[in-house]
Amino acid sequence: MQTEAPAQVAAPTIKKVKKGELVASLEALESAVGYSVKIQGVDLPMALFYPKSEQSQQIAKGLETPSFHFLAEPQPVGELYDAKWRVYPRFHDTKDKFGVQIQLDEGSHCYGGGEQANRLCLNNSQWITWNSDVPAYQTSTMSLYQTHPFVLVVRKDGSAYGVIVNSTYPLLFDISDSQIKVLSHAESSPVPFSVFIYEAPSPQDVTCNLGKMTGLISMPPQWAIGYHQCRWSYYPDTRALEVANSFRQKQLPCDVIWFDIHYMNGYRIFTFDPYTFTNPKSLNDQLHDQGFHSVWMIDPGVKKETGYSVHDQCVEQDLAVRLRHPESENPDQKHYEGDVWPGRCVFPDFTMEETRNWWGSLYKDFMDQGVDGVWNDMNEPAVFGTPTLTMDRNAWHRGFGGGYHERFHNVYGMMMIRASREGIMKANPTKRPFLLSRANFLGGQRYGATWTGDNVSSWPHLALSIPMVLNLGISGQPFSGPDIGGFMDDANGDLFARWMGFGALFPFARAHTHEDSVDHEPWSFGDKCFNTCKAAINRRYRLLPYFYTLFYHSHKFGLPVARPLFFIDPKDPALRHEDRAFMLGDTVMVIPNVIEDGTTNPQDTVPIPIPSNHLWYPLDLDGVHDPDLPGMSIRGGSILVTQEPQQFVGEKPLTKIIVHVALNEEGKASGELYLDAGDGYDYQSGQYLLTKFSARLIGSQFIMDLVDEGKFARPYSSVEVHVLQQKHTPTVKTFELQNNSVSFTM
Numbered sequence: 001m002q003t004e005a006p007a008q009v010a011a012p013t014i015k016k017v018k019k020g021e022l023v024a025s026l027e028a029l030e031s032a033v034g035y036s037v038k039i040q041g042v043d044l045p046m047a048l049f050y051p052k053s054e055q056s057q058q059i060a061k062g063l064e065t066p067s068f069h070f071l072a073e074p075q076p077v078g079e080l081y082d083a084k085w086r087v088y089p090r091f092h093d094t095k096d097k098f099g100v101q102i103q104l105d106e107g108s109h110c111y112g113g114g115e116q117a118n119r120l121c122l123n124n125s126q127w128i129t130w131n132s133d134v135p136a137y138q139t140s141t142m143s144l145y146q147t148h149p150f151v152l153v154v155r156k157d158g159s160a161y162g163v164i165v166n167s168t169y170p171l172l173f174d175i176s177d178s179q180i181k182v183l184s185h186a187e188s189s190p191v192p193f194s195v196f197i198y199e200a201p202s203p204q205d206v207t208c209n210l211g212k213m214t215g216l217i218s219m220p221p222q223w224a225i226g227y228h229q230c231r232w233s234y235y236p237d238t239r240a241l242e243v244a245n246s247f248r249q250k251q252l253p254c255d256v257i258w259f260d261i262h263y264m265n266g267y268r269i270f271t272f273d274p275y276t277f278t279n280p281k282s283l284n285d286q287l288h289d290q291g292f293h294s295v296w297m298i299d300p301g302v303k304k305e306t307g308y309s310v311h312d313q314c315v316e317q318d319l320a321v322r323l324r325h326p327e328s329e330n331p332d333q334k335h336y337e338g339d340v341w342p343g344r345c346v347f348p349d350f351t352m353e354e355t356r357n358w359w360g361s362l363y364k365d366f367m368d369q370g371v372d373g374v375w376n377d378m379n380e381p382a383v384f385g386t387p388t389l390t391m392d393r394n395a396w397h398r399g400f401g402g403g404y405h406e407r408f409h410n411v412y413g414m415m416m417i418r419a420s421r422e423g424i425m426k427a428n429p430t431k432r433p434f435l436l437s438r439a440n441f442l443g444g445q446r447y448g449a450t451w452t453g454d455n456v457s458s459w460p461h462l463a464l465s466i467p468m469v470l471n472l473g474i475s476g477q478p479f480s481g482p483d484i485g486g487f488m489d490d491a492n493g494d495l496f497a498r499w500m501g502f503g504a505l506f507p508f509a510r511a512h513t514h515e516d517s518v519d520h521e522p523w524s525f526g527d528k529c530f531n532t533c534k535a536a537i538n539r540r541y542r543l544l545p546y547f548y549t550l551f552y553h554s555h556k557f558g559l560p561v562a563r564p565l566f567f568i569d570p571k572d573p574a575l576r577h578e579d580r581a582f583m584l585g586d587t588v589m590v591i592p593n594v595i596e597d598g599t600t601n602p603q604d605t606v607p608i609p610i611p612s613n614h615l616w617y618p619l620d621l622d623g624v625h626d627p628d629l630p631g632m633s634i635r636g637g638s639i640l641v642t643q644e645p646q647q648f649v650g651e652k653p654l655t656k657i658i659v660h661v662a663l664n665e666e667g668k669a670s671g672e673l674y675l676d677a678g679d680g681y682d683y684q685s686g687q688y689l690l691t692k693f694s695a696r697l698i699g700s701q702f703i704m705d706l707v708d709e710g711k712f713a714r715p716y717s718s719v720e721v722h723v724l725q726q727k728h729t730p731t732v733k734t735f736e737l738q739n740n741s742v743s744f745t746m
Helices: 054-063 203-214 237-249 280-289 309-316 353-361 363-367 405-427 459-474 493-503 527-542 544-557
Strands: 033-038 046-050 075-079 090-093 098-103 109-112 125-128 150-154 160-166 171-175 179-184 194-200 227-229 256-259 293-298 337-340 343-346 373-376 435-437 449-451 509-511 582-584 588-591 616-618 631-635 638-642 656-662 668-675 689-698 701-709 718-724 731-736 741-745
Touching: 046 054, 098 194, 109 459, 150 203, 160 203, 194 203, 203 459, 203 544, 227 527, 237 256, 237 280, 280 293, 309 343, 353 363, 353 405, 363 405, 373 405, 405 435, 459 493, 459 582, 493 509, 493 527, 527 544, 544 582, 544 638, 544 668, 631 638, 631 656, 638 689, 656 668, 656 689, 656 701, 701 718
Parallel strands: 227 256, 227 509, 256 293, 293 373, 373 435, 435 449, 638 668, 656 718
Antiparallel strands: 033 046, 033 075, 046 194, 090 098, 098 179, 109 150, 125 171, 150 160, 160 194, 171 179, 337 343, 582 588, 588 631, 616 631, 638 656, 668 689, 689 701, 701 741, 718 731
């Protein structure tokens, strides 16, 4: 089967297109050849569309096998003859240009696209799918670190559909209010592709089924949803311990300390500096003794140095990316070489199963040093000193039938984190792995979490972090967050406090900064900022039972942890553009102030619209009233379970829960709590506890029932109930739980 596009698609540089430029119109549009398709486990109308040209169809189909997009390839069941089918793309297919155009219904809005330095709504925007190392990116940046060739379209009536462009090659997306255009952006000649479209009754259903098709996240270890502290870099080892000790001395919750590249011996991956990290096992043991876990960076670049074991194995076993196609190899240089942190490097060819197995085996000794999690960075891959800051497009990969780097560039990071995950699971088979990757592709959430890259300590980037996290969640990646406080440049107390105020409530909550920046720990900017940060992080730890339940929902159903407001009411046009606030699940609304004090932009004073199809109550978790902390509300009809704050996950057993019951107009509410051991895999054999809470108010009698599923023993016996109802002050009662019901007179 043909698995490689014509050789002429390779070229040394990427085309330059500035954001905001009009894309040339697609003339000579032709109707597509459409097929009804099925994917196991997905019960939705779906179709796969190809251009009419048999040659273009052959190339597109050849590049779909094996699929990087889908867990199971869509299976055609016949040509599309459904009279009710509403979305028909049309293709432009000529020698010089290949693209597709989809007409949007009036009032439609587009979202997703993965990692976008953009507003939440993607109407009137452009981007290129080409994983790129772009420090200090701006809203004008066309390509970031990840590729998600996916668009969610929400119609005026709230119904929705998903569009997946079936190509790993670079693509140019151009979305207006009336059309979606996607053009092949391969350098030398266009590469044909197919388009997969599926209908759903709501935007939530589009995202949930995207997860089913491309991969759901695994349950993370519970410590990974605590607060993380990072810097480029904490070194020597004594500095890392000093930071850890400060968290405990200041009674500031934290679960994870991170180690950037300076721990390595000359930036050689899988090594430790013999002078500044003399005993990493002892260092990790000391962190573990204080309740910390540690995450350590591993990059793909392997220092070209004879005698360095990782290099020797990679080269002698011929596991690196080749410099050129086999028919045009350079007799003086077999493998591609490029400069990264260690200097000259070779790069593992993660498209090859042999390479992935070898790479995974390197983690055994590494994890034996007490390492808990791994951070795969620089895996676009980033290469210094080249015009494109990445690998030559003519470099040659040998997996999946072989192909130029241009084909595999956007999946290089995903293949790397896949290999890392598989190796870590073999090294620690009884523990859930935690990995963070800078580069990724659609579906890569099944291998690890992500962050929004090298942002800036600025108010525009503070505000940008919300839509970036939301669009990643819509695109199937629920475990993401920004570098809180900003990576590039120096933060100040006002910026850091405001950012931490709501950043501590993102799915992934980590502060991180550049080696040339001032200290960015929560206590670095004085008492006022510290007090805000402490309250914000304590809020996260109060909400940890809810966060863990939301991650269970992501793992089970594909729902994002952080969600846009329009998910609450997809028919409300006032919510379609709102990206200054976000939901945690469908229960908690977070309303930050993302505007620097003293600014006077009139657009910044437009009130945030509140979904009007539900009651909302103020959510007071701690009695702290600080203007740098976000407003929080709980949706009427929901039940939220919280806990007393801890210094780290598992510091104390969960003997008491706090249940916030927000009654709707009918006097009813419901919610869930998911619990398990927090690590390991016993939950897969029934060792979990999923409790469904349902409450009702009959006259003045309040009744709450608990229905349990699973074999995990209930750890709590004390229940503090907060009942919220219209025109009443909250009622608070504490009980020792005797059975599966609580009742009292209001």
